[in-house]
Amino acid sequence: MARSMNPATSDDARATLASDADAADATLPPGPRAPGAVQALQWTRSPLPFLERCRRRHGDAFTIRVSHGGPWVVLCDPEDVKRVFTADPSSLAVSEPNAVLAPLLGRRSVMLLEEPEHMTRRRLVLPAFHGRHTEGYGDLMAEVARREVTRWPVGEPFELWPRMQAVTLEVVMRIVFGPVQSESLDRVRALLEQLTAWLNDPRRLAAIAVLGPGWLARNPGFRRARGRVEAAVLDEVRRRREGAGDGSDGNDVLSILAQARYEDGAPLTDKDLGDELITLLSDGPTSTSLAWAFERLLRHPDKLARLRDEVLDGEGDAYMDAVVRETLRLCPPVPVVVRRLREPMWLAGHRIAAGTTVAPCVYLMHRREDVYPEPGRFLPERFLGQAAGTYTWIPFGGGVRRCLAASFALQEMKRVIRTVLAEVALQPVGAGSEDVARSSIAFVPNRRGLVVVTGRAPGGPRTAGADETLPGLRAE
Numbered sequence: 001m002a003r004s005m006n007p008a009t010s011d012d013a014r015a016t017l018a019s020d021a022d023a024a025d026a027t028l029p030p031g032p033r034a035p036g037a038v039q040a041l042q043w044t045r046s047p048l049p050f051l052e053r054c055r056r057r058h059g060d061a062f063t064i065r066v067s068h069g070g071p072w073v074v075l076c077d078p079e080d081v082k083r084v085f086t087a088d089p090s091s092l093a094v095s096e097p098n099a100v101l102a103p104l105l106g107r108r109s110v111m112l113l114e115e116p117e118h119m120t121r122r123r124l125v126l127p128a129f130h131g132r133h134t135e136g137y138g139d140l141m142a143e144v145a146r147r148e149v150t151r152w153p154v155g156e157p158f159e160l161w162p163r164m165q166a167v168t169l170e171v172v173m174r175i176v177f178g179p180v181q182s183e184s185l186d187r188v189r190a191l192l193e194q195l196t197a198w199l200n201d202p203r204r205l206a207a208i209a210v211l212g213p214g215w216l217a218r219n220p221g222f223r224r225a226r227g228r229v230e231a232a233v234l235d236e237v238r239r240r241r242e243g244a245g246d247g248s249d250g251n252d253v254l255s256i257l258a259q260a261r262y263e264d265g266a267p268l269t270d271k272d273l274g275d276e277l278i279t280l281l282s283d284g285p286t287s288t289s290l291a292w293a294f295e296r297l298l299r300h301p302d303k304l305a306r307l308r309d310e311v312l313d314g315e316g317d318a319y320m321d322a323v324v325r326e327t328l329r330l331c332p333p334v335p336v337v338v339r340r341l342r343e344p345m346w347l348a349g350h351r352i353a354a355g356t357t358v359a360p361c362v363y364l365m366h367r368r369e370d371v372y373p374e375p376g377r378f379l380p381e382r383f384l385g386q387a388a389g390t391y392t393w394i395p396f397g398g399g400v401r402r403c404l405a406a407s408f409a410l411q412e413m414k415r416v417i418r419t420v421l422a423e424v425a426l427q428p429v430g431a432g433s434e435d436v437a438r439s440s441i442a443f444v445p446n447r448r449g450l451v452v453v454t455g456r457a458p459g460g461p462r463t464a465g466a467d468e469t470l471p472g473l474r475a476e
């Protein structure tokens with residue numbers, strides 16, 4: 001319905017009229033007809049099969065109703081995804097559709113800031129993950145992984161995911177706080193572990209999925225656990241600001257952020273610093289991706305043998321790179337990213353109204369038959385000599401909000417896998433592949449990556465440099 005504009009109308013009223021007219025012109029792609037509550041239940045119980053069913057029935061763009069915040073238009077056509085990732089950043093909002101992350105990361109996290117504040121903050125955080133700051137990270141990652149592997153029992157099944165969580169937490173702790181050992185940092189580590197364990201309790205995960213972020217934000221147990229982490233992190237910030245570096249060389253993220261200044265010369269507030277550091281310390285996707293890499297490799301002995309040969313020969317990392325990319329394709333830890341439109345946008349032949357949530361779907365994009373033949377198979381070979389497509393391989397999202405630690409995470413995955421394969425022989429426990437289960441931040445193997453160590457490299461834990469040619473494994 002067209003409306004005439006009244007010249008005396010206030011700005012607010014004019015905006016309302018404009019968005020009414022906008023909504024009147026707009027259409028949504030088709031989607032399931034079931035009531036929202038039913039769709040929300042399907043989304044909560046088994047989100048990935050739900051997405052696959054919708055795509056089979058409705059195609060590359062469909063509308064689902066799984067949230068109180070209105071419909072989501074799910075997208076898995078590369079052109080549509082490109083349009084979202086390359087849109088003017090100020091035309092997209094993130095904090096509302098990502099509200100589920102706010103209680104954990106904090107509203108002042110770079111991930112939840114709106115433009116233009118987001119870009120300003122991103123520029124402050126980015127250097128910590130690039131250039132000279134990251135030079136020494138590879139050896140650190142290998143050292144942390146090697147120390148972890150020495151603790152693994154031989155011949156006794158154990159879950160790999162928690163062990164990978166321990167590795168990635170230790171790595172990120174050292175990057176955020178520097179090569180510093182102190183009781184106060186041990187406390188931060190212990191409190192972070194408690195917070196992660198609290199969140200990953202299956203009953204609580206179910207409650208968060210059903211009752212939403214509001215329940216989490218109000219829950220006294222969560223508030224206590226998150227509050228303790230924040231207090232301990234801010235304590236560390238204050239100590240660092242007062243000059244108590246405890247041996248920090250100034251290259252750690254905390255030092256970089258504590259010294260960073262906005263263009264007007266203002267430093268980050270304590271609240272901003274706290275939320276930012278907790279965001280980085282909450283790195284969930286890297287440990288789940290590592291758990292998936294081993295889960296897939298151990299169930300494909302030919303691929304595992306090829307990778308181990310490459311590791312032991314010490315020549316290049318082309319196959320390792322392909323294995324990591326294929327793992328992130330097949331088992332992307334973040335299956336969708338979401339944005340709220342601030343302006344109407346043409347997508348999939350529809351003029352989508354401002355206020356609608358659009359969701360570039362990593363999971364469905366990675367399963368496109370035309371881009372990835374036999375998409376359900378674990379085939380690292382598909383990435384050999386073949387660059388990953390900017391808008392078809394999107395485990396780190398895209399555009400100005402692409403994961404700012406993507407190259408760091410890829411490096412970490414490679415160094416950890418390489419170290420583990422050089423130090424121990426692993427076997428999967430249970431014949432079948434593991435299913436997908438939810439964790440607080442990402443999707444994980446449902447048996448948490450159950451494995452057994454069947455052999456160790458001769459001579460026990462190695463301390464030599466990363467480029468040393470590594471001898472074969474001895475069975476025990």
Ligand code: HEM
Nearest residue numbers: 110111280283285286289334337395396397401403405409
């Ligand atoms: C395999 C590992 C990882 C995966 C798959 C991953 C995935 C993602 C994705 C999909 C996004 C975009 C979210 C969106 O568009 O809404 C993102 C953003 C982000 N990630 Fe990662 N991530 C990984 C590791 C890490 C690590 C190790 C860190 C830091 C220690 C990190 C820090 C961030 C931050 C700060 C953002 C927000 C960037 C911005 O908004 O400008 N990620 N990540």
